[in-house]
Amino acid sequence: MEVVSLEQMEMKQGNDYEENQQQQKQKQKQLQLQQQQHFHVLAVDDSLIDRKLLEKLLTISSYHVTCVESGDKALEYLGLLDGRDNDTTSSSSPSSPSFSSSSSSFSSSSSANSTQQEMQGLKVNLIMTDYCMPGMSGYDLLKRVKCGSSWKDVPVVVMSSENVPSRINMCLEGGAEDFLLKPVQLSDLKKLQPHLLKSLSQFPCENISSTSSTNEDDESINKNNNSSCSSCSSSKISNNGVCKRKALVSADPLERRSKLKD
Amino acid sequence: MDRNKQHRQVALMRQSLFDQGLLDEQFVQLEELQDDANPNFVEEVVTLFYRDSARLILNIDQALDKSPLDFAKLDSYMHQFKGSASSIGAKKVKSECTLFREYCKAGNGEGCKRTFQQLKKEYALLRKKLESYFQLARQVGPVETACRRI
Secondary structure, three states, X not given: OOOOOHHHHHHXXXXXXXXXXXXXXXXXXXXXXXXXXXXXXXXXXOOHHHHHHHHHHHHHOOOEEEEEOOHHHHHHHHOOHHHOOOOOOOOXXXXXXXXXXXXXOOOOOOXXXXXXXXXXXXXXXXXXXXXXXXXXXXXXXXXXXXXXXXXXXXXXXXXXXXXXHHHHHHHHHOOOOEEEEOOOOHHHHHHHHHHHHHHHHOXXXXXXXXXXXXXXXXXXXXXXXXXXXXXXXXXXXXXOHHHHHOOOOOOOOOOOOOOOOO | OHHXXXXXXXXXXXXXXXXXXXXXXXXXXXXXXXXXXXXXXXXXXXXXXXXXXXXXXXXXXXXXXXXXXXXXXXXXXHHHHHHHHHHHXXXXXXXXXXXXXXXXXXXXXXXHHHHHHXXXXXXXXXXXXXXXXXXXXXXXXXXXHHHHHO
């Protein structure tokens, strides 16, 4: 019969605890990574080169990306053209219909009704838009998205090759999450991560997952940002690191610093 | 070994592009986006740049032939062109763009024309040099990757 001293038992408990903590951290990281892979970014830029670059930057950062060449195309994609808005009411059920995400450039010639239906399940976690575009500017797009549309809670980042403080301030005042100077770099995208995670954490009850995260249902994470979540309590969520970062839906972003290069 | 010599050639060629002020940090950023899945990404972007900017060059040429000059339009074209040049790290071309825009703001038509001629020269020179560089790099490239893995 093996005799184990009290000390040995305590040590083992301590080790177990540490191991447990490490395992939990790993699982949180895994979860984050998986959630990241489901992030869908809508990139808007009239420059072909910059679209190609953005697509690459975002893909390498493990995001899904859809590139469009104008504000109008972006609105069309979001189902916001002609004041048409797929704004669901607050009593919408949390379980949304099937969604679609693409990593290709958007082109659509579908009829009005079917487009709207398609867009019902569309998920966009971040909009990145160039400022200077012919026709609708990035600022115009920002305002259209932020002012009362069903996408108003989606973070919008504006990009520009010109460092104009008044322009930057105007965009931030207009609801932009951040303002990036072009050319955009990988390091800029890393800084955007918290904004994206915040958009996920607004609906933590949809992020509930069992600890065996490999069986995660995509739909539990990827929801249309507008769906409400009334019966959520953080006690339901155990190992989900995202819930700790839950942001108030109506809160202003904590950081409004713009990036100013040398 | 022959291969080592080629590697060094590629590296020297690359470095000279930076030393001569033709390329800046953004080019390095592009290189960092290149990987095994996309081994020719930089070349693709540069090729796309030259293809896409050709029409802008034409537009500017045509606009410079008009009289009187429409500086707002010229500036707008150049703003687009400069953006693309900046995105691929074309340092010298970019600085010519900046100069051109300054002449636009000053309403200096002669300055614009002169600068644009210079810009086109730099643009063509960079293209040639990059083509040679990519060609050599492609010959040597795969071998380099294999060495890195060891």
